Amino acid sequence: MDRVLILYKGEMNRTVKYGITGASLAATVLWVLALQFSQAGSVTALFPLVLYIDTTLMSFLLAGVTLVFETQENVLQSFLVTPINTTEFLLAKGLAVVTSSVITFGLLTTYGILFKNLSVNILGLLAAVIVISFAFAQLGILMTYFSKDFTDLLMGMFKFAIVFSLPTMLVFLNVFNARWLTTLQYINPTKHAITLLQASVFPVPQQDLIISIVYILVLSIAGFVGAYKLFDGYVVKGGA
Amino acid sequence: MSDAVFQVQDLRFAYPRNKEETIKGISFEFSQGEIFGFLGPSGAGKSTTQKLLIKMLKDYKGQALYRGKDLKAYGKEFFSEIGVGFEMPVHFSKLTALENIEFFKRLYPRHTDVESLMKRIGLWEHRNKKLSEYSKGMKMRLNFVRALLNDPKVLFLDEPTNGLDPHNARIIKDIILEFRAAGGTAFLTTHLMHDADELCDRVAFIAEGEIREIDSPKNLKLRFGQRTITVEYEDGERCIETFDMTTLRKNELFFDIMRTKNLTTIHSGETTLDDIFIKVTGVKLHG
Ligand SMILES: Nc1ncnc2c1ncn2[C@@H]1O[C@H](COP(=O)(O)OP(=O)(O)O)[C@@H](O)[C@H]1O
Ligand SMILES: [Mg+2]
Numbered sequence: 001m002d003r004v005l006i007l008y009k010g011e012m013n014r015t016v017k018y019g020i021t022g023a024s025l026a027a028t029v030l031w032v033l034a035l036q037f038s039q040a041g042s043v044t045a046l047f048p049l050v051l052y053i054d055t056t057l058m059s060f061l062l063a064g065v066t067l068v069f070e071t072q073e074n075v076l077q078s079f080l081v082t083p084i085n086t087t088e089f090l091l092a093k094g095l096a097v098v099t100s101s102v103i104t105f106g107l108l109t110t111y112g113i114l115f116k117n118l119s120v121n122i123l124g125l126l127a128a129v130i131v132i133s134f135a136f137a138q139l140g141i142l143m144t145y146f147s148k149d150f151t152d153l154l155m156g157m158f159k160f161a162i163v164f165s166l167p168t169m170l171v172f173l174n175v176f177n178a179r180w181l182t183t184l185q186y187i188n189p190t191k192h193a194i195t196l197l198q199a200s201v202f203p204v205p206q207q208d209l210i211i212s213i214v215y216i217l218v219l220s221i222a223g224f225v226g227a228y229k230l231f232d233g234y235v236v237k238g239g240a
Numbered sequence: 241m242s243d244a245v246f247q248v249q250d251l252r253f254a255y256p257r258n259k260e261e262t263i264k265g266i267s268f269e270f271s272q273g274e275i276f277g278f279l280g281p282s283g284a285g286k287s288t289t290q291k292l293l294i295k296m297l298k299d300y301k302g303q304a305l306y307r308g309k310d311l312k313a314y315g316k317e318f319f320s321e322i323g324v325g326f327e328m329p330v331h332f333s334k335l336t337a338l339e340n341i342e343f344f345k346r347l348y349p350r351h352t353d354v355e356s357l358m359k360r361i362g363l364w365e366h367r368n369k370k371l372s373e374y375s376k377g378m379k380m381r382l383n384f385v386r387a388l389l390n391d392p393k394v395l396f397l398d399e400p401t402n403g404l405d406p407h408n409a410r411i412i413k414d415i416i417l418e419f420r421a422a423g424g425t426a427f428l429t430t431h432l433m434h435d436a437d438e439l440c441d442r443v444a445f446i447a448e449g450e451i452r453e454i455d456s457p458k459n460l461k462l463r464f465g466q467r468t469i470t471v472e473y474e475d476g477e478r479c480i481e482t483f484d485m486t487t488l489r490k491n492e493l494f495f496d497i498m499r500t501k502n503l504t505t506i507h508s509g510e511t512t513l514d515d516i517f518i519k520v521t522g523v524k525l526h527g
Contacts, residue, residue, distance in 0.1 A: 003347060006343075006346045006347060007347075010343050013335075013339075013343075014332060014334070014335070017332075017334045017335055018334050069332075073329075073330070073331065073332060073333055074326065074328055074329060074330040075330055075331060075332055077296065077326055077330050078326070078330040078331070078344060078386065080296055081294055081296070081319050081322070081324040082316075082319055082344065082347040082348065083316045083317060083319045083320050083347065083348065083349070084316065084347055085315075085316050232298060233256070235296065236255070236256060236297060236298075236299075237255075237256060237257075
């Protein structure tokens with residue numbers, strides 16, 4: 001566990017040094033501006049959507065990007081010849097991504113409460129942000145395994161956003177919610193992410209909430225196991 | 241051999257999606273206190289062999305024993321006692337040299353004295369520079385520091401002097417020799433005949449994934465080399481004669497020249513490992 005802490009501190013340190021923290025803060029500022037200029041008197045209704053994008057896509061990208069850097073700079077090889085094991089390595093990476101999401105969440109919530117009459121279940125949202133961020137970080141790592149380079153990873157993320165994230169947003173905003181789509185949404189991980197976030201803002205059918213909790217937890221664990229199992233194969237083919 | 245550190249038997253490896261094996265059934269062993277060299281041209285499979293021995297590549301055929309026990313039976317504790325130097329830079333470009341080293345240091349139970357090592361290698365004064373500001377040679381020297389970081393018992397060095405100027409190459413070679421003198425064991429790959437000749441107790445010639453010969457540099461020269469003496473002298477005009485060293489003591493012409501002629505130079509010509517490599521493998525070490 002000591003080593004996870006060392007690895008975690010290293011991940012956080014590099015998040016700053018590689019300019020990822022800066023980019024993430026810039027994105028937060030954009031969200032604040034978007035909320036500031038939204039016509040809604042209270043941002044409460046929009047809040048889950050903002051958190052949804054940040055905790056799913058940003059976590060996905062963040063986990064992938066750091067792994068791409070490590071592969072490109074061959075430091076992954078250096079990690080592999082230390083006594084740390086794959087679980088410790090991946091756990092630290094996941095926790096670092098979760099930390100970034102929690103920081104963004106903290107900033108947005110503070111802003112919302114101070115200036116925009118935000119009224120939400122903060123602890124509930126925090127828990128949702130943590131599990132969603134962790135689960136989507138695993139997806140980002142898995143996507144990186146199958147990407148050639150950074151550009152490839154970005155393309156993969158865009159495809160993911162169009163296939164999975166966009167329908168969820170359309171349904172959320174009531175732009176398009178045909179029955180077939182809402183049914184199909186049950187296999188979509190991003191739908192369950194937004195349900196978890198919504199639940200702390202306004203009432204959600206209890207059955208839906210339970211399904212989403214189970215789905216995201218299973219996704220976290222399955223994602224982590226997958227990332228663990230495929231790690232060695234990635235190391236062999238990817239630059240290492 | 242009881243003090244064998246590594247014993248490798250019929251090792252074979254193919255990269256995924258490659259039909260042909262990169263390592264085609266190699267066998268060798270090396271012992272405590274020995275520097276074992278892998279000499280071969282680029283693409284021969286030296287780095288791949290190192291990656292197999294350090295458990296980075298795992299799906300191999302054949303057997304590899306580390307201290308008499310199957311390599312596959314070792315967990316991560318294996319890495320506490322080995323040090324690995326890679327052939328390309330392996331550091332975070334946006335961290336300083338010292339930040340890189342301190343970070344990896346914390347992942348090991350034992351450490352070497354980083355400050356004195358970095359001073360000796362000429363990097364201490366550049367410790368607060370980011371790796372992106374390092375030259376290729378400085379990065380390679382930091383790789384060497386990285387390899388020694390955990391005060392290892394067994395060192396794996398992939399082309400440790402590659403890209404270094406003679407002065408820094410000398411320092412690295414001295415440290416390797418001191419490491420052995422202190423009881424350390426090393427596996428070293430190189431395409432530089434001089435390094436292999438100077439550092440290695442025994443070398444394996446590797447070409448196209450196969451070991452063609454294993455012996456000490458000295459024995460290789462005895463077995464394959466022609467040892468000659470070339471004498472240059474004045475006899476009205478400039479004359480050159482070459483003699484075979486093994487039959488020298490019975491060679492009257494040689495003694496006659498020694499006694500009566502005005503010598504300008506005498507050279508002993510030993511066949512280099514380079515020549516022997518070509519002779520044994522039919523492949524050139526360079527280009
Ligand atoms: N990750 C990889 N995937 C497929 N082939 C590889 C990989 N790494 C090396 N090779 C191939 O294996 C052969 C041996 O490479 P290597 O062990 O790096 O040689 P050396 O270190 O002797 O120069 C080369 O033909 C090289 O192209
Ligand atoms: Mg090599």
